Amino acid sequence: MPSSRATATATPVLVVTRLDDATADLVINELHQREVPVVRLDPGDFPDGLRLTAFLDGHSLTGVALTATRTADLAGIRSVYWRRPTAYVTGPGQVEQWCADQARYGLGGVLAALPGAHYVNHPWRNRDAEHKPVQLAVAARCGLRIPPTLITNDLDEARRFAEQHRPVLYKPLWNSPYVGPDNRPLTIWVDDVPPDSLDAGVSRTAHLFQQRVDKAADVRLTVVGQRLFAVRVDSPGLDWRRTYDHNSYTLINTPADVAHAVRAYLDTFDLVYGAFDFGIDHTGQWWMYECNPNGQWAWFPGHITAPITDALADQLQHSGEPRER
Structure with missing residues (x-):
């Protein structure tokens, strides 16, 4: 049958x-x-x-x-x-x-x-939405809170920002393949940047520095069409991607103002899908870090991946039109 x-x-x-x-x-x-x-x-x-x-x-x-x-x-x-x-x-x-x-x-x-x-x-919409400076600018216009951020190759400006907004994080603008001296692939993680650690290497390319949110937890918010899946990530580390085996994941509700703003964000880029990363501070405010238009989600426990899988299958099976439930 x-x-x-x-x-x-x-x-x-x-x-x-x-x-x-x-x-x-x-x-x-x-x-x-x-x-x-x-x-x-x-x-x-x-x-x-x-x-x-x-x-x-x-x-x-x-x-x-x-x-x-x-x-x-x-x-x-x-x-x-x-x-x-x-x-x-x-x-x-x-x-x-x-x-x-x-x-x-x-x-x-x-x-x-x-x-x-x-x-x-659409692959071209993914490409347009991959640039972090554009992501942050659009997020702010759509009503999302973003931490103070500096993109520069000016060492003096970087040091000034790190002094004024400490603690400050460094984030790569793009996850380029990076190989160490022993030919082993390396990952550049999000990490704290003390002002005195900045040197002439800043002048060699563009760098992104961002004020660290005093966070209570992280959130990965996966949006598929009109369906939102917010997962609170409690992690022992600064960058939760480094501690998968020690994180806990809990489905939570998305605040109405955040839900409205992320939909406006996706509409701006003409995206159906987006994986947003947020930090929740100790007052309960959500701060957006970035949105990966093609972000992963399969590492979540089964009770979280199942509804995301279902939502994506609905999009593909019904060509974006809502199905009867």
Whole structure:
């Protein structure tokens, strides 16, 4: 017997991601249980493991994308779940780089132009919303509280800010791959920055400094369409990402003013999904740190991941339209 939640048509959901993606796996499994067809592909497999034929005329875009096991009709994609694809294949030579660029703008352009598809999120909207200075400026305009923040490559200004707003944190503006002297990958964590620790290295690039919130806890607020999932994170450390095994996670309610503001924020960037990080101070005020338009959530306990999985599957199955409950 078909599931009562099965789609009325056979139009598939396209999941754009790498092979190793536990977050996407949860959503794909839920779609399979609903008998919703899924095509999974990774642009990083192009050209050897992925073939593309796209035709454009005065009417529409048609064609197919073929993986080793699936065929996606480009004109018949219901929704696109844009997760974490690998980079386009490149190499050390000029020809290899040229080919990678053609793939990025060719295949990438086609996947971003599927007619009638509902994107969660559209890759270009993700790109627009990834810059932290823009995030903070938009958040403030939408009514969210943000800590005093400085972005600079001026050492004197950095020291002045650190003196005036202590304690101050340093945060990377982008999580670039970073390899240590022993060729081991390293992570630059959020950490305190005493004024006397700042040196001439500040002048080499842009840095983000932010006043540390005197927090009682952190919050990861995952928003999927109109559904909000606020999780209080109690952690023994300053950066809770360093202490996963020692954190506790509790579902909590989102204050009405925060809920209104985050929806305005997502509307500004035309996003369906966003993973917001907040700190709650000892008076109960929520302070926004950032919003990852493609943030992870699969590490949460099952009772938290299950409703998020359900909400994302709803978005993809019903193309953004609310389903009957």
